[in-house]
Amino acid sequence: MLEQTFCHIPGLGPVTEKRLWQAGIGCWDDWRDPPPVAMKTACRWEIPAILASSRQALNTDPGFFTARLSAGEHWRIFPHFRHQSAYLDIETTGLADDAEVTTIAAYDGREVATFVNGRNLEDFPDFIERFQVLITYNGRSFDIPFLERFFRIRLRQAQIDLRFVLARLGLKGGLKGCEQRLGMNRGSLDGVDGYFAVLLWREFQETGDKRALETLLAYNIEDTVNLERLAVEAYNRNVAATPFAPELQLQFPEPPPLPCSPDPACIERIRRRHQLGW
Numbered sequence: 001m002l003e004q005t006f007c008h009i010p011g012l013g014p015v016t017e018k019r020l021w022q023a024g025i026g027c028w029d030d031w032r033d034p035p036p037v038a039m040k041t042a043c044r045w046e047i048p049a050i051l052a053s054s055r056q057a058l059n060t061d062p063g064f065f066t067a068r069l070s071a072g073e074h075w076r077i078f079p080h081f082r083h084q085s086a087y088l089d090i091e092t093t094g095l096a097d098d099a100e101v102t103t104i105a106a107y108d109g110r111e112v113a114t115f116v117n118g119r120n121l122e123d124f125p126d127f128i129e130r131f132q133v134l135i136t137y138n139g140r141s142f143d144i145p146f147l148e149r150f151f152r153i154r155l156r157q158a159q160i161d162l163r164f165v166l167a168r169l170g171l172k173g174g175l176k177g178c179e180q181r182l183g184m185n186r187g188s189l190d191g192v193d194g195y196f197a198v199l200l201w202r203e204f205q206e207t208g209d210k211r212a213l214e215t216l217l218a219y220n221i222e223d224t225v226n227l228e229r230l231a232v233e234a235y236n237r238n239v240a241a242t243p244f245a246p247e248l249q250l251q252f253p254e255p256p257p258l259p260c261s262p263d264p265a266c267i268e269r270i271r272r273r274h275q276l277g278w
Contacts, residue, residue, distance in 0.1 A: 001076045001235075002058060003027045004244055008068035009050050011043035021243055028054060062133050062158035071140070072168035074160045077133070078235045079250060081158070082109065084132040087227040090143045091197045091220050101150050102201040103217055105224040112221055112259055116213070125153050135227055137175040138163045162227060165234045179226060182233060188264045191271075192219050199270050211263040212270075218260040228253050 004027050006017040016039055023036035028051045035044060057064035062081045066074050078085075087107040093099045104115040104124055108131070115124045124147075128134075136143050140161040148155055162178075171178045176193065179186070186192075197219055203212040232250050239248045270276075 001078075001239060001242075001244070001248055002054075002065060002080050003029075004242070004248075005065070005069075005076050007073065008054070008065055009043065009047055010068075011040045012047075014073075026243065063156075066158040066160075071161055071164035074158075075165045075231075075235050075238050077158065078135075078160060078231055079248075081133045085109070085135050085160075086128060086131040086133070087135045087224050087231075088128075088139065088143060089136065089220055089223040089227070090146060091194070091201065091216060092146060093198060093201065097149075099146075101147065102197075103220045104147075105217070105220040107221075107224045107228065107256070109228060109253070110256070112225065112256060114217055114221065114259070116217070125151050128155065128157075131157055133158045133160060135160045135162065135231055137161070137178075137223075137227060137230070140164075160231065162230050162234060165238075166230065169234060169237050171234075175223065175226075175230075178230060182230070184226060184229065186222060188262050188267065189219055189222055192262075192267065196267075196270070196276070199274060200266075203266075203270060209266070211266045214260050215262040215266050218258065218262040221258055221260055225255060225258070229255075 004021070006012055006020055006025075007014050016037060019037040020035070025031060025036065031047065031051060033044070033048070053064065059080055062077050062084075065077050069076065085108070087109075089105050090101055091103045092101055100117060101121060102117050104121070106113045106128065113127060115121045115127075134144065134155065134157045136159065138161065140159060144155055144159065147153070166172070166178050171181055173181070197216055200212045200216040200219070203209055204216065229252060232252055236249050239245050242248075
């Protein structure tokens with residue numbers, strides 16, 4: 001979709017982009033001057049240079065595009081950088097400034113990697129450097145700044161925050177709410193949320209119960225792996241509103257084998273102890 005994108009050009013929005021498509025300017029290679037639709041003179045003179053820079057950035061510099069597109073339009077870079085992307089989600093001890101990261105799950109579309117506080121968490125900064133794009137849900141507001149503060153690093157990758165992309169499609173209500181509206185079922189993890197993840201970590205720390213850690217990791221991984229399905233769903237729904245749907249639609253991915261499984265007895269025990277109902 002990137003080569004059909006024009007709304008990353010300053011002064012040229014989605015409405016003008018649609019008019020260009022309708023006038024036969026379906027991709028960068030179709031550009032001609034004078035353009036077939038009215039636009040600001042300054043914008044018109046800038047377009048050849050910006051398109052030349054866009055060609056150079058294609059498949060090598062996703063940040064060139066995300067810096068020029070609104071957060072709700074970042075879906076456009078998805079297929080071009082899909083194989084350089086990591087789906088990412090973190091769990092923490094809470095929201096306070098002194099809270100710690102407990103677990104991190106990252107998924108590259110093939111394999112799941114997990115990082116656990118007290119075990120291998122320090123390996124995460126080097127691991128994540130291999131990716132050009134980070135795909136999250138609400139990561140711009142929570143996961144990314146939390147990780148940067150906790151590790152004292154700067155994550156310079158381009159980001160696709162699906163919270164904004166899905167909201168543009170009318171899908172709101174948090175990650176779990178979006179999943180439910182799209183018919184995604186979490187099985188025995190249904191009802192487990194971020195607060196419950198804190199309780200699972202606390203249970204593991206206080207008792208050493210490996211089932212609590214396994215369940216926490218299963219929850220963290222589920223959050224991460226489901227992002228791929230949501231990213232494809234969001235991309236296809238957006239592409240369906242363009243003239244390019246037949247050739248640009250993506251197939252839905254097969255879910256990967258999951259390295260961790262939740263323990264229903266552990267979930268029920270913690271739920272009863274803390275009088276949590278769902």
